[in-house]
Amino acid sequence: DQQVKQNSPSLSVQEGRISILNCDYTNSMFDYFLWYKKYPAEGPTFLISISSIKDKNEDGRFTVFLNKSAKHLSLHIVPSQPGDSAVYFCAAREYGNKLVFGAGTILRVKS
């Protein structure tokens, strides 16, 4: 049973608009959440993270929001750029060093 779910397999957005990627989780013991980005033929790279004691974290065009009561987090990319086209994985830290990943969402930013 997947503890971290990304229910949208793909998302298509126009360049310059906002991209919103969503992630739901079931384990209330998760204490840290991360987003990774993956281009074809490359390994995932760390993008942004948020601790469970916060509800928002920003880094340039990327903002992650956490709603603990709903067990939901989202990644906002504003403005979206064609170079943002990639697979985005949501991940949650269960304890110590173990990460649980979602299935990923393919983002396509159209120019």
Add this chain to the structure above:
Amino acid sequence: DVKVTQSSRYLVKRTGEKVFLECVQDMDHENMFWYRQDPGLGLRLIYFSYDVKMKEKGDIPEGYSVSREKKERFSLILESASTNQTSMYLCASSPTPTLSYNSPLHFGNGTRLTVT
């Protein structure tokens, strides 16, 4: 910059063969991991290691083993390859025992293994 190198980008093996996937990191990281990535399932942890000669099972260790004889090298072994082990295999490392904001996982570029 951290570099995690996986020795093969593509491998094709036959059912029943013993398969070795090699991973080397150049940053003296303590922790190393093997994941597999499958469509619709994301990344799933196979095995990880906190130190030389130490190993811990992940979520899907069946059919796999690992070896960590040196700190920089972590090998994944498929004892008898089967078609359901066809997948993308990703190696990763991290410098600290606990993942945090400034010490996330660093991934290699992956090995696409096909078992026929």
